[in-house]
């Protein structure tokens with residue numbers, strides 16, 4: 404049965420993708436309400452060929468909303484998600500606000516879908532994009548051979564930072580090609596023609612918040628606190644699609660061929676691994692605008708008897724955020740218990 408859906412953060416980069424994906428997948432929408440801050444309220448946004456009005460979240464009454472897809476940052480989620488849940492909606496939140504709340508499941512649709520059933524607060528958390536794609540690729544390997552340790556370096560596109568960052572990369576690139584100096588407003592240093600070893604904020608331990616999300620979210624989603632994760636998050640001048648170089652150590656030996664075969668059968672994964680003819684996935688040639696998590700360059704680590712190296716690429720706005728949120732909403736509808744959507 405169609406349900407009433409609210410999209411919170413409807414004018415953002417992820418909000419826009421949420422609307423496109425709801426439409427593409429034929430999500431059963433009865434009524435769709437688009438919400439944003441007062442600043443964006445009054446704008447019109449397209450859904451299924453119609454221009455819908457964006458309403459002010461602060462004054463919106465959530466009564467009657469069945470599913471609320473939040474993509475408006477942690478502060479907004481902390482303030483408003485509980486209000487929607489109290490009114491009977493199931494909230495799926497894209498921010499990091501609830502990801503370490505034991506009462507809020509943290510779910511990747513292909514990895515731990517069963518976890519959504521236990522949601523006492525009526526809220527489900529969507530993982531961070533770099534964790535999301537890493538675990539779609541690694542969960543099948545973890546199930547088959549057990550992962551002891553993950554070393555990951557990310558190459559994250561600017562869309563992960565939001566619309567302002569997309570504009571900054573475009574502006575700096577165009578400006579520099581015209582011999583103008585780069586103006587930095589979103590990133591602390593120039594992003595055009597550069598790579599920046601910094602995503603999120605720095606923590607006291609020297610890592611960044613983006614790096615620590617890879618540690619904590621991985622353990623929580625795979626349900627194994629013994630997994631060691633060491634991450635370096637890097638921002639690159641790419642518009643859409645995050646790439647990751649993964650080096651993992653498994654408990655049981657897994658050959659590259661075995662890993663390739665496992666991943667060929669894994670949900671949500673597409674293996675692109677014929678590297679000689681350029682058969683490896685990249686953000687631009689494969690990921691951007693597409694749903695799968697692409698895996699290539701699968702090979703055995705020359706320096707470790709149970710080590711594997713992989714290259715993993717996905718659209719951070721789709722699988723990394725909006726697509727997974729819609730998949731979770733689909734799972735919620737599939738498991739409806741009659742009291743909550």
Ligand code: 11C
Nearest residue numbers: 497499531532559563564
């Ligand atoms: C980025 N992963 O690429 C981030 C954006 O915790 O959901 C999303 C932040 C989050 O910068």
